[in-house]
Amino acid sequence: MELKDKVVVITGGSGGIGRAMAKAFLAQGAKAVMLADLDAAAVSAAAKEIGCDGMACDVTQEAQVQALVKATVDKYGPIDLFCSNAGAGGKGVLTDAPNEVWQKQWELHVMSHLYAARAVLPSMIERGSGYLLNTASAAGLLAALGSGPYTVTKAAAVKFAEFLSITHGDQGIKVSVLCPQGVNTAMAPRSLGDGQTDGIIEPEQLAQTVVETLREERFYVLPHPEVGEYVRRKGEDVDRWLGGMRRLRRKSQGG
Template sequence: MELKNKVAVITGGSGGIGRAMAKAFLKEGANAVVLVDLNEAAVMAAANELGCDGEVCDVTNEDQLAAVVKRTLEKYDRIDLFCSNAGAGAGGLLTDAPNDIWQKQWDLHVMSHLYAARAVLPAMIERGDGYLLNTASAAGLLAAIGSGPYTVTKGAAIKLAEFLSITHGDEGIKVSVLCPQGVNTAMAPRSLGDGQTDGIIEADDLAKTVVNTIREERFYVLPHPEVEDYVRRKGNDIDRWLGGMRRLRRKSVG
């Protein structure tokens, strides 16, 4: 899909990856970009700076997200691309991450994608055309050592994107899932150790990969191309991969 003259909605749009995607989409000639974020001051500042619409919304609240979609459809008559991008990190393992952390991560990384799809799919299916871009993480394809809630919910986000593609691909709906490693945003430090990343990239560079992947309508958006090889190795020999990850964990906690 070409982004020229398209209408896009981006959650988590006030900064980082979301803001970078908005800039890139506008550069490609998008007709309108709607930035959505929980932080009113931040999203309105970003919207004013970029020349976008700004919407305040808690994406874990289905009614609020549906209202954003309704207002956008009323104003622009269509949504060509919905980027369900909002997310947040969380540490902890099975034993030391409390249930409320697991639930918050599930609501943010899985249910928000589901709520977005429920809201935008009817109009997209009626038109026979539409694009969903869900932000997950390389951690969902592989693992983030020391972050159980994040890893598990990002993995579920990828599975949901797969299911959306399988279920609605014949109705004209394209689906991509964004799976970066480290990105220089508020969520990531300048460097990550123990082999957990192949380098911290800038959000603007990630956005270029997003644009190219949408143009080619490929499922995986991999700003760190090494991840594709890691996933292939994992699939070829899961037991060997698990053993390697256990060695990496021992090094990390040692």
């Protein structure tokens, strides 16, 4: 997809990855970008700074996602690219992560993508074209030590993107899934954990990778290219990969 003259929606758009993508897309000649975020004041300020539109939206509420899509279409016309980007960290592993954390992570990292797809797919399928970019994480392809709810729900986000591509690819729908490691945003780790990241990159660098991947219409968006090799090795011998991850966990805990 070339972004020139395209109408784009970006959730989680008030800062970090969302803001950087908005700037990059407008620089590529996008017709319009609609930012959405839970924080009304933050998204309004970001939209004003960037020179685009913005509105408040809780992506875990399907009616609000539908309203976001309607507002965009009413103002700018059909949506060409929907970036379902909102997300948040979720600490804990299993017994130390309460049900409420698991549920909130599920709603934010999985159901939000479903709500977005439901809202835009009918018109995209009718036109025979459209693009969905869902933000997951390298944790969804591999694992984030010490963050069970985040890892599991991000893995589900990757699988949902795969299912979208399988189900609707023959109807002209393109799908990509963004799987970064550390990015210099509010969610970034304050220090680099053992083997958990190959470096924290700037959001602007990530956004350029997104632009390039959209142009080539590839499924995986990997701002840290090393992740592709890790996934390949995991696929070749998952038992060896699991053993390596256990060793990494012991090392990170000082064992």
